[in-house]
Amino acid sequence: MSALGAGLEVLAPGPLTTVQDRGRAGAFRYGVGVAGAADRAALALANRLVANPPERAGLEVLLGGLEVRAEGPLVVAVTGAPVPVTVDGRPAPHASVLVLGAGQVLQLGQAPTGLRAYVAVRGGVAVEPVLGSRSRDTLAGLGPDPLAAGDRLPVGPAPAGRPRLRTAPVAGPATGTxxxxxxxxxxxxxxxxxxxxxxxxxxxxxxxxxxxxxxxxxxxxxxxxxxxxxxxxxxxxxxxxxxxxxxxxxxxxxxxxxxxxxxxxxxxxxxxxxxxxxxxxxxxxxxxxxxxxxxxxxx
Structure with missing residues (x-):
């Protein structure tokens, strides 16, 4: 645990926020599905923005409403549904590299379109894996519980290298049919x-x-x-x-x-x-x- 970096304190989880990664590949033989991020591309982009390897876990946020406090300096990115993003109440860009200082609060508003936003933190959310994945499987009840106020999320050690992108222009979710x-x-x-x-x-x-x-x-x-x-x-x-x-x-x-x-x-x-x-x-x-x-x- 000494190798872990500063964590995140959950102040408000929103309607439903779960830890997700790329899922449990190879677990079918145990009768367990893959799970993982519903919007795989959005989580992959968030990890790329903070220079994480693609397998690192992040947060899947339904509709918005998540509020977390950094326990130390952290680098994060928010992708997926275009939720309004603020840091200590000040607007911050979507799909961009955001630097949080100790005690600063990242808050996601309600998504005007789309359904799921993703938060990656440099180093990855380092909860204990289950069958090789940190994903929450809501049907099987495997993996970490959905977030609740007061939870502390450990963050893994930062990978080698630095973010190469500051922001990523992305198309918004489809509306209508x-x-x-x-x-x-x-x-x-x-x-x-x-x-x-x-x-x-x-x-x-x-x-x-x-x-x-x-x-x-x-x-x-x-x-x-x-x-x-x-x-x-x-x-x-x-x-x-x-x-x-x-x-x-x-x-x-x-x-x-x-x-x-x-x-x-x-x-x-x-x-x-x-x-x-x-x-x-x-x-x-x-x-x-x-x-x-x-x-x-x-x-």
Missing amino acids: VAVGVVPGPRHDWFTDPGVLFTGTWTVTPASDRVGLRLERPDGQPGLRRRREEELPSEGVAVGSLQVPPSGQPVLFGPDHPVTGGYPVVGVVRDADVDRLAQVRPGQSLRFRPVPAPEVPAP
């Missing part, structure tokens, strides 16, 4: 008309979370109807899978999805669009379009 590429299958043949997935729009419901986006049809448009009535044996599912329960309203699996599922998967969102879905709010609409499966290199 979001277009998403989907690879059909593997169980599209279980539906009378799997093409219904690609007609009209689907609305994200308030029941959505890190486990998945729960979707419904607006204005009574038809859902997906099964061709087969028998039960499907449980099989592995991946992040981005569109699993369809008997209601015909899909669940689009997020980072904390279950490892297996017994409902048919009509399609899988392409990896390039997964991060964008992390910033979609309840009430927004998705429009799916079919894309070909990526080519798998020959062994």
Whole structure:
């Protein structure tokens, strides 16, 4: 513990703030999912800004409202949803390198668009790892608990090198209807008309979370109807899978999805669009379009 640097004291956690990194790769054999940051690109950018290796853990902040005090000199960056950022009440830039002195308070306001902001601190949030990751898996209950006022977050030793970027211009999260590429299958043949997935729009419901986006049809448009009535044996599912329960309203699996599922998967969102879905709010609409499966290199 002597190698750890100054930490962060949590003054206010906001609606939900969790520690996240790149997730638990290789833990499926234990029946444990990957978890990790919902918007992987946003966390990676925050780590790059503070010159961290990409595997260092940061904070995933739902909507905003986080308030933390630096226990010593720290370098931080805030990315993802464009939350207003202040240091000791003074406005600070988004997606930029911020230097905090001992006792200074970093505060995130409410995001006007998008859903999740990310805070990286040089050295990384150094809570104890579980199965090789510091991520909170909200479905399995693994990893550090969501932040609460009064928590102290240790920070790891600063890596070699210094930040090379002062700020990173980034596009804001999509508003309105979001277009998403989907690879059909593997169980599209279980539906009378799997093409219904690609007609009209689907609305994200308030029941959505890190486990998945729960979707419904607006204005009574038809859902997906099964061709087969028998039960499907449980099989592995991946992040981005569109699993369809008997209601015909899909669940689009997020980072904390279950490892297996017994409902048919009509399609899988392409990896390039997964991060964008992390910033979609309840009430927004998705429009799916079919894309070909990526080519798998020959062994």
